[in-house]
Amino acid sequence: MSGGNGKSYAMETELVLANHKDSFNSSIVPLYQSATFKQPSLDDMGEYDYTRSGNPTRTVLQTHLSKIMKAEYSFVVTSGMTALDVICKLLDAGDEVIAGDDLYGGTDRLLTISQYDTTNTKLIKSKITKETKMIFLESPTNPLIKVVDLQKITDYAHEINPDCLVVFDNTMMSPVLLTPLDLGVDIHYESATKYLNGHHDLMAGVIATNSKKIADDIYFAINATGSGLAPFDSWLLSRGLKTLSIRILQQQQNAIKIAEFLSKLGLKVRYPGLKEHPQYELHKSYTKGPGAVLSFETGSIEISEKIVSNCDLFGITVSFGCINSLISMPCRMSHASIDPAKRLERGFPEDLIRLSIGIENADDLISDLTDALKIAGAIKEVDGNLINLLK
Numbered sequence: 196m197s198g199g200n201g202k203s204y205a206m207e208t209e210l211v212l213a214n215h216k217d218s219f220n221s222s223i224v225p226l227y228q229s230a231t232f233k234q235p236s237l238d239d240m241g242e243y244d245y246t247r248s249g250n251p252t253r254t255v256l257q258t259h260l261s262k263i264m265k266a267e268y269s270f271v272v273t274s275g276m277t278a279l280d281v282i283c284k285l286l287d288a289g290d291e292v293i294a295g296d297d298l299y300g301g302t303d304r305l306l307t308i309s310q311y312d313t314t315n316t317k318l319i320k321s322k323i324t325k326e327t328k329m330i331f332l333e334s335p336t337n338p339l340i341k342v343v344d345l346q347k348i349t350d351y352a353h354e355i356n357p358d359c360l361v362v363f364d365n366t367m368m369s370p371v372l373l374t375p376l377d378l379g380v381d382i383h384y385e386s387a388t389k390y391l392n393g394h395h396d397l398m399a400g401v402i403a404t405n406s407k408k409i410a411d412d413i414y415f416a417i418n419a420t421g422s423g424l425a426p427f428d429s430w431l432l433s434r435g436l437k438t439l440s441i442r443i444l445q446q447q448q449n450a451i452k453i454a455e456f457l458s459k460l461g462l463k464v465r466y467p468g469l470k471e472h473p474q475y476e477l478h479k480s481y482t483k484g485p486g487a488v489l490s491f492e493t494g495s496i497e498i499s500e501k502i503v504s505n506c507d508l509f510g511i512t513v514s515f516g517c518i519n520s521l522i523s524m525p526c527r528m529s530h531a532s533i534d535p536a537k538r539l540e541r542g543f544p545e546d547l548i549r550l551s552i553g554i555e556n557a558d559d560l561i562s563d564l565t566d567a568l569k570i571a572g573a574i575k576e577v578d579g580n581l582i583n584l585l586k
């Protein structure tokens with residue numbers, strides 16, 4: 196098998212090169228669906244003894260991920276939320292922690308800490324103290340698609356407290372569009388349920404770091420609690436990962452066309468690939484693209500409900516980053532766990548529709564949305580032109 200010479204290649208190439216050694220020279224990593232491994236002798240545990248502590252299929256995936264995430268150490272766990280839970284185990288009770296105020300609903304549910312608008316770099320800076328132990332950032336945020344000045348906040352946090360850990364949720368971008376450890380972030384994690392796997396057929400989370408101390412603590416937590424990804428899911432994720440680049444780039448190309456279509460109709464679209472996005476330049480300055488998730492408002496909950504319910508190609512589904520296009524109303528679905536009063540306070544529109552764009556034909560997707568917008572009474576066609584009825 197090629198790729199075993201230690202050379203580094205471009206991302207697309209690295210993605211298809213998951214090196215492993217096995218006695219039959221199998222072309223892909225074998226599935227070691229085994230809980231236990233026989234020891235060479237009584238006092239020698241060998242490389243593997245028990246799958247909670249380590250499994251060869253999981254190790255190959257983790258080594259592969261380290262290359263892709265440009266990390267010294269990587270771990271795969273049972274979900275994105277497990278990744279966050281493992282990271283939280285690095286904290287002690289009472290530690291000062293800061294997070295963004297627009298985070299995925301499940302993250303918001305897990306963290307009961309001080310949350311601020313992370314697009315306001317000045318505000319975040321004013322909140323970081325010598326006592327701050329950890330900062331959680333997400334960008335673009337889910338679902339308001341707000342962009343964080345990751346470099347500035349990371350540098351500032353380390354300046355104020357060199358031991359403060361900057362933790363970044365990269366689920367929206369994936370390592371194809373952003374490798375946050377390159378910007379000095381301490382811990383990169385993401386829900387591999389989304390782009391990394393991309394096929395709606397498993398739940399997983401990844402954690403990456405360049406610090407041996409953090410890696411040792413994370414391994415301890417994973418082994419101690421049994422949160423490592425099971426062999427079959429590790430094998431499936433290894434398989435999904437190989438097409439990550441080709442998938443996300445196609446999804447992104449479709450998303451740009453759809454965002455432009457909706458924006459031309461005069462809808463309020465949130466997407467960092469549109470020049471009217473307030474942080475368009477900032478996002479462009481540190482990522483390789485805007486990704487494939489966007490949200491938009493109609494000004495009416497009823498119309499939004501009708502749009503969501505009348506699409507054919509966009510399934511009403513939580514999650515994002517999968518090969519099929521998905522549509523959702525975050526307030527009722529992915530972010531329903533956030534108290535409605537808190538959502539209101541944060542300017543989270545109840546009529547917001549989130550789209551996760553897949554790899555289908557872009558014109559088919561636009562035609563599907565056009566039909567749904569027409570049925571919902573958001574637009575009508577006059578002399579071949581689409582007219583916005585919401586204004």
Ligand SMILES: Cc1ncc(COP(=O)(O)O)c(C=O)c1O
Nearest residue numbers: 274275276299337366386388399
């Ligand atoms: C941005 C973000 N981070 C983390 C998670 C958690 O991942 P998982 O569902 O794999 O636990 C999600 C969604 O669930 C998410 O949208």
Ligand SMILES: N[C@@H](CCSC[C@H](N)C(=O)O)C(=O)O
Nearest residue numbers: 299301337513514515528529
């Ligand atoms: N019922 C689930 C909702 C999962 S939302 C998944 C994803 N992160 C998204 O943003 O769509 C829960 O309560 O966690």
